[in-house]
């Protein structure tokens with residue numbers, strides 16, 4: 041398997057038409073997000089508050105988790121703790137096994153993806169059905185999600201039609217989204233009615249009240265938790281917030297950032313099991329405490345998984361979710377993956393133009409592009425850069441430290457661009473020119489212009 | 503050491519400096535909340551009706567095409583359904599419910615969301631998501647400007663359960679085409695009384 045972002049991205053852009061289609065689809069979400077944000081005059085203050093609440097919570101996380109556990113237990117919720125994915129899966133399986141559950145429905149949870157829960161349960165004879173439409177599509181296709189909010193964003197409706205024809209018996213050639221959704225509704229309704237347990241993720245855990253909130257548009261989490269008697273919720277330790285009222289801040293930001301909606305269709309607050317049923321909550325660490333122990337990595341745990349940084353990212357839009365080696369793609373994944381395992385995801389910090397758009401749209405102000413830059417430096421220090429990049433950097437720093445050489449190089453480059461532009465497409469640097477037009481060479485360099493304009497004038501101090 | 507202790511002690515060992523919690527910003531009020539709420543409901547794919555009083559509500563419901571369906575459940579006082587939820591032993595039996603009418607406690611102008619507390623759902627929580635159609639009833643006096651104001655009104659954990667519903671169930675997972683009626687209600691009518 042290639043784990044190198046540029047290699048995978050190369051495959052993605054081979055299909056030019058599809059690459060542009062993907063780019064446009066994501067940009068559409070970004071535009072919707074902008075429009076929704078503009079309806080809230082206090083948007084920026086909300087972002088600042090959301091960031092502050094998250095940083096405050098993370099700085100006292102042990103206390104808030106204890107308070108959360110105490111109150112949740114008093115509410116009749118059974119709280120479990122898991123150090124890692126394996127322990128999480130064992131706990132979930134234990135609960136299901138004890139009740140003889142053979143069929144479980146699941147709503148979206150990136151955490152269970154992280155823990156590889158589905159294969160674990162399937163290997164033990166339990167049917168796990170992902171019920172979010174996008175997730176069901178990728179599950180039927182045997183793929184992981186390519187986006188954290190829209191898991192099947194990379195697939196065209198004709199491909200989904202073909203998949204449904206094969207797996208769900210829709211007529212061949214059917215690709216109308218309404219009709220395909222209708223078939224999925226029917227198919228999944230059957231699964232909901234048969235399920236003996238439902239599993240959900242958690243968007244927010246509330247320390248003050250000992251409950252948690254799950255947000256969906258489809259209502260799949262609600263179908264999956266109001267019919268079967270057993271509900272299991274999986275929650276990363278960073279999901280807890282101090283007070284119920286804090287939701288007022290986060291929920292005003294979340295859906296607007298994610299899909300441009302003013303709020304999702306269903307925002308369900310769980311503070312007790314179904315009458316006669318069971319409610320289990322599994323609190324999972326899986327590397328988070330370690331990330332929290334370092335101030336510069338902590339901020340990435342403020343993420344509320346809205347997906348806005350993916351939608352806006354020029355690299356994500358043009359390279360697709362599967363180009364990323366970490367299960368969460370886009371800017372936030374390129375931060376989280378390397379924070380966990382830099383060597384395993386060394387190409388991800390470079391899958392960015394460092395334009396900073398991700399940081400600008402993030403509803404909780406995660407300093408994404410700063411973290412990406414810092415991770416690049418770390419990767420350099422750890423000697424994890426590929427040979428070409430290492431040599432290129434060395435060469436660049438050598439030249440840039442020598443103004444005369446730099447100016448001479450510039451002259452040569454402008455001359456080449458004018459006289460024999462084809463030459464610029466030769467050699468290792470040519471990778472930058474793939475699919476790009478060459479610029480018009482300027483008549484003179486900035487340094488020349490500066491010298492001329494400033495001649496005789498007093499030196500300007502910055 | 504248990505997982506719980508391991509996690510909590512690792513967190514405490516990192517000795518992070520405590521950061522103070524910020525105050526929430528004060529939202530800017532934007533126009534008449536009821537008018538805005540009705541617009542928001544339409545924007546999220548629902549229908550909004552304003553009626554003067556309970557008699558007008560009953561008339562409005564009677565005129566609603568979805569309320570003429572066979573299997574109707576009502577949790578709204580003064581409105582009768584055809585399905586007695588108390589007589590239903592298992593929520594799976596509600597699979598063929600056509601429509602449910604449910605009272606809301608708080609309505610939010612900025613996003614068309616209606617807060618429904620657990621007690622308002624009767625014996626089966628599934629009643630808001632399993633029927634084909636949904637009717638929500640709120641009082642004009644219970645319309646607030648925004649979510650921050652809404653949380654000032656909501657009390658938990660008393661009901662143990664509760665949710666915001668904003669419009670019908672929807673998805674845009676196939677090429678971002680908005681499709682109404684993913685798993686839950688295919689339509690959501692909201693009556694504002696008063």
Ligand code: SF4
Nearest residue numbers: 343344346347349402
């Ligand atoms: S990092 Fe910010 S923008 Fe990206 S998914 Fe998380 S919350 Fe959304």
